[in-house]
Amino acid sequence: MKIEDEKSFDELTDKEYKYGFVTDIESESLPPGLNEDIVREISRRKEEPEWLTEWRLKAFRAWQKMETPEWAKVEFPPIDYQALSYYSAPKQKIDAPKSLDEIDPELLETYEKLGIPLREQEMLAGVVAVDAVFDSVSVATTFKGKLEEMGIIFCSFSEAVKDHPELVKQYLGTVIPTKDNYFAALNSAVFSDGSFCFVPKGVRCPMELSTYFRINAANTGQFERTLVIAEEGAYVSYLEGCTAPQRDENQLHAAVVELVALEDAQIKYSTVQNWYPGDKNGKGGIYNFVTKRGHCRGDRSKISWTQVETGSAITWKYPSCVLKGDDSVGEFYSVAVTNNMQQADTGTKMIHVGKNTSSTIISKGISAGRAHNSYRGLVRIGPTAENARNFSQCDSMLIGDRCGAHTFPYIDVSNPSAQVEHEATTTKIGEDQIFYCNQRGLDTEEAVSLIVNGFCKEVFRELPMEFAVEAQKLLGISLEGSVG
C-alpha cells in the first residue's frame, strides 16, 4: 500500500475501528514484500507438498507480468503490494478486546438491531475466539462427526492439503486457472487458508455448511481460497460471511472461490458481506476483490449464487457459472447496497456451453449518498448451446441525487435456438410512497427500509432462512442516514 493508504489504514484501525488491534508485526509474521522467497516461505510454513509450492510460484510469475485491471467502474489509489505482509500467524488473544465494554457502542447498537446473541457478538467483536462461541468443541465435533459419517469432507484448506492432497490436486485451479486475472493470480500465489468441502456421490448434505461450524479456520486472512466439490447427485448449501459487521484489519482482500458440480449435483452458495465500508467521507474501508466461479460439469447440475453485499469500500466481484453439462442450470441473485462513498462493481457471467442450459440473473443495486453501484455481467451462448435460455433482470434504485447506478451487460449469442432476455430499470423511492408510510405511522427511515426490502424480495427469498431475516435488518442499517 502507498503511504497515504497506510496512513488511512492506520487511522482506520486507530480510530473508527478501534477494537483493540495493534498493527505491530508479530514475531511469526513475514516481513512486508512479495517475491519468490516469500511465496516459498508461505508454502514451507504451511508444510505444503512440492507440487503446491510450484503451483504457487507459477501463479506468482504470471502475476508479475499482469497489470491491475482498470475496466471496472471503481476508483482507488494504486496498491503497493510490496508494502503488505503476506503471512501472519494467528492473532494473539492478548491483543483482542477483553470484554464487550471495550467495543465501540455504535457497533454494539448494530448487533442489537440485528438481534445477534451475546456470545456471538463477543465472537464477532473479537472478544472470544470463534471456537468458544458454541461453547465447546463438542458442538463442532458433533457436526464434524455427522458429516464424516456421510463421507462429507469439510475442513480448512490447509487440512485438506494435508489429508486429501489427491482431491485438492485434482480440482484446485481447474475452475479458476492461476492466470485467470490479476487478483486470482495474486491469491493463487499467496493464499493463506480457506475452506474445502467435498460431498461424495449421492449424498445430500444435511445442514447448511458455514463458517460458523468451521472451527479451525478463524483466521483465514485476506487471501482466502475456497473449493467446493459436489460429486454425482450430491447437494450442498454453503454460507459465507455473516450479517454483522466484522472487524478485519486487512484493507485488501483477494479471495478465490471455486465450485465444481458433477452430474446431477447441486451447489447453493450464499454470501452476506458486511465488511467495514469506510467512514462517511470514504476514508478507510476494505477493498474486496473476489473471483468466484462455478463449473456445472455434469449433465443436469446446478449452481446457484446468492449474495448480499452491503460492506466494503470497494466491491469487485463477479460470481460466475460455466454451464458445460447438458440441462445444467446457473443462477445469480444479488443485492448490492452502497452508501456514503462506497463503490460496487458486481455482477455475473453465465457461459452456456451445453444443450438446454438455462440461467437466471436477478440483480438489485441500491445506491445512496455519494456511492456508485454498477452491474456488470456477461451472458454468452456458445455455438453448441442448443436451446439455451437466459433471463436477466437488473434493477437499480437511487436514494439521493449525488449517487450513481450503472448497468453494463454484455450479451454474446452464437446460437439461433437461444432465447436471451435482458431488462433493466432504474427507479427511486417515490415521495408518495414515503408519505403513505408516514401516514401509517412509520418514520421515514423505517419506510425506506420497508420499500427497499420489498425491492429486494426476489433475492432475499433465495437466502437460507437464518440469513434472510438478518439480511433484511442489515439493509435498513446500511441505509441509515441516507434519507432526510
Next chain:
Amino acid sequence: MDINTRREEAAAAFAAKGLPTVKEEAWRFTNVSRLNEETFDAVWQAAEVSFDPLSDLVVVFENGKWSVEASSLDGLPEGVRVRSIMDSADARLGTLADSDSGFVLSNTAQFSDGILIEVDAGVVLEEPIHVVHLADAEGGSFAYRHLIAAAAGANVTVIEEYIGSAGVRYLTNVVTEAFVADGAKVDHYKIQRESAAAYHFQTLESELGGDALFSNHAVTVGGRLGRNDIRGRLLGEESEAICNGLYLLGEDQLFDTHLFMDHAVPKCQSHELYKGILSDQARAVFCGRILVQQDAQETDAIQSNGNLLLSRAAKVNTMPQLEIYADDVKCTHGATIGELDEQALFYLQTRGMDPQQAHGMLTFAFANEVLDEVACSVVKLRIEAMVQAWLAGVNE
C-alpha cells in the same frame, strides 16, 4: 483554428494513432485491422450507379465528389442554404465530432467533399433533402463530411443514402455533425446499401438545444464490414432524441452500432429502438449507452435492442448500458436475442399458410416495429421495399 490547420493536426494525430484496434473496449468485437492491409485511394470519377430520387431536392456525390449535373436544388426556399462543405469554412466543423477516434481523425484529414445544410431560424422546409452517395470505383476511398445546422425553430428532413455497385470493394468514411438549436427539429434518415464488398463507417454527432427534436433512423443492408457511431448530446431542457435502426445482415457481414446518449440537463427524453435480423455467418454488434449526468432530473430514456437469428452461424454481441447519476429518472433498457416463436409459426400454419409464408410474415412483422416509427412516407416506402427484397433473398 482554421480548417487547414485542423486538417493538418488531424492528419498528424491519425498517423500517430492509426485505426482503432480490438484492444479498445469500444472496438473489441469489431476488428478493422484488415483495412490496414488493403489499399484504398481517392479516385474522383463519375459513377454509373442508378438511383431513385426520394425528393425534388437531390444532392448526388459520385465516388467522393459532388456531382453538379446529377444534383438538383431547384425550388430551395429562402432561408435554406445547401452547399458543398468545400466552399465554406464553417467554424462549427469538427466541434462535435470526437477528435479522438481514428476514423474521425482520418476523415477530418482527408474528406474530399460533403454537404453543408443551413436552415435559418423559423424556416420550415417540408421537402426532404435527399443526399445520395454513389460508389463504383474499385479500391476507392471516399471521405465525406456533412454538417447540418438548424437554427432556432427551424425544421428540416435529411435523407442520406449510400448505394454501391455490386461486388465493388471500396471504403466509405463519413462524419456528419448536426446542430439542432432551441425549438428546432431535424429528422435524419440513413439508408446504407453499399456493395457487399465495401467498408462503411459513419460517425453521426448531434447537439440539441432546449425543446429541440432530433431523430435518426438508420437502415443497414450493405457493406462487408461497417459501423455507425451515433452520439447525441441533450444540452437544452425538454429536448428529445430518437435513434432507431434496423440491420439486415447475411453472408459474412459484420455491422456494429454504437449509440451514446448524453443527458446533460433535466427533462429530456431519448428513445432508442434497434432491431436486427441475421442470416448466414453474419455478425451484429450493438452497444447503446445512456448517460444521465448529475442533476439531469426527470430524464426519460428508453432503449431496446432485439435480434432475430435465422441461421446457426450468425452471431450477436449486444451491450445495452446505463450510467446514471441522477435519482429522479425513468430509464430502462432491454435486449432480446432469439429465433421466431414456434407457436406463432404453428398458429399461422393452422390458418392455412405454408411454413415459408408464415416465416416471412413473422420476420417482416419483427422488422416492421422500426418501420412504424418512420414519419417520412417516401422513406418508409423505400425501406419497406428493401426489407421485402432482403427477406425474399433470404428465403430463396
